[in-house]
Amino acid sequence: xxxxxxxxxxxxxxxxxxxxxxxxxxxxxxxxxxxxxxxxxxxxxxxxxxxxxxxxxxxxxxxxxxxxxxxxxxxxxxxxxxxxxxxxxxxxxxxxxxxxxxxxxxxxxxxxxxxxxxxxxxxxxxxxxxxxxxxxxxxxxxxxxxxxxxxxxxxxxxxxxxxxxxxxxxxxxxxxxxxxxxxxxxxxxxxxxxxxxxxxxxxxxxxxxxxxxxxxxxxxxxxxxxxxxxxxxxxxxxxxxxxxxxxxxxxxxxxxxxxxxxx
Numbered sequence: 001x002x003x004x005x006x007x008x009x010x011x012x013x014x015x016x017x018x019x020x021x022x023x024x025x026x027x028x029x030x031x032x033x034x035x036x037x038x039x040x041x042x043x044x045x046x047x048x049x050x051x052x053x054x055x056x057x058x059x060x061x062x063x064x065x066x067x068x069x070x071x072x073x074x075x076x077x078x079x080x081x082x083x084x085x086x087x088x089x090x091x092x093x094x095x096x097x098x099x100x101x102x103x104x105x106x107x108x109x110x111x112x113x114x115x116x117x118x119x120x121x122x123x124x125x126x127x128x129x130x131x132x133x134x135x136x137x138x139x140x141x142x143x144x145x146x147x148x149x150x151x152x153x154x155x156x157x158x159x160x161x162x163x164x165x166x167x168x169x170x171x172x173x174x175x176x177x178x179x180x181x182x183x184x185x186x187x188x189x190x191x192x193x194x195x196x197x198x199x200x201x202x203x204x205x206x207x208x209x210x211x212x213x214x215x216x217x218x219x220x221x222x223x224x225x226x227x228x229x230x231x232x233x234x235x236x237x238x239x240x241x242x243x244x245x246x247x248x249x250x251x252x253x254x255x256x257x258x259x260x261x262x263x
Contacts, residue, residue, distance in 0.1 A: 006209045008186040011199045016140070016176045017185065020196040020210060021115055022088040023078025024095045028056065028114055028171070030071040037077070037114075047098045049077055049112045055170035056114075059154055070123040071150065075116035075174070080166060083175070084192040110166060117174040117198075118205075119147050141202030147173055189213045218245055 011017060026045055029036045035056035037045040046053055078086035079094070087110075094112055097103065118140075138146075152173050159169040177197070179188060189197060194213055201207035223241035230238035242250050 006199055006211075008211055009184075011183075011185065012201070014202065016144070016200045016202055017178075017183075018117060018174045018176055018198050018200065019084045019194055020198050020212070021076045021078045021080075021086040021174075022195045023076040023086050023091045023115075026075065026077050026114070027120070028052070028071075028073040028075060028116070030056065030073075045077070045095075048094060048103075049114075050103065051107060051111045052077065052114045052170045059151070059171060070121055072119065072121040073114075073116045073147065073150075073171075074118040074120055075114045075171075077112055077114050079110045080113050080115075082192070083162065085194045111170060113167070113169070114171045115174050116147055116151060116171065119143050119150075122146055122150070138205070139203050140200050140205040140208075143205060144173075144176075144202070185211070219243065219250065220245075222249075 006012070024039070024045075026037045026039055029038055035046075035053050037049055037052060039045055076086075077091065077095075078088075079090035080086050090106070090110055091112065094103070094106055151171060155169055155172075160167050160172055177188075179185070185197060188194075189211075190213065196210060196212035199209045199211065219242040221240055222243050224237045225239040225241060226235065227238040244250050
């Protein structure tokens, strides 16, 4: 089956199926004994998520000879609500502030987690030396095994177990979900209110398909709102005012549930 033909009920057997988290995609770079977070376009994000950097140092992803290692993990920085979904309103404020006071206030509620789903580079680790020259060309199944050897095996069950609303670990692997021989992926995603799933061919790293959780309906736009925050960001519209086909006003705006949303 070609990737473009894959749908909710047409995911090939043997493919990995992983949760799609709503957050900020970053690279976790480990070089010269230091951990950094960087967005794909190169923007430095290390100071935005101190809890992830602190955990990376604690996890000792550097190896015995820090100057000789180089690891680049790719993942989603998010605020987990449970093992299948994340809160974008929570992470939206974190991704825009380096203010330590605001960070601490946000972290009292929920901490950010780096959910690793791929690896771009792995050098200086003897157990994986045979993969190092071609990590980027290795199959996704091999790359996932490399990530597990770097991260998963270093963590105790208590670190990745859910306790008090979140796991203790600030860096985790995105899990592969299994539902048996006749999975109803769409029903599963709806039940858990997930953003969606990502289906990945473990034999070919480039073959991946995102299936998003969305519904379709018809509405009439009757007006717009512009908040003060929107003005400060240079927006023209912050929210649409809508009516359904029967003329009833409906509110499809984002519902913020985080305690610190207005700080």
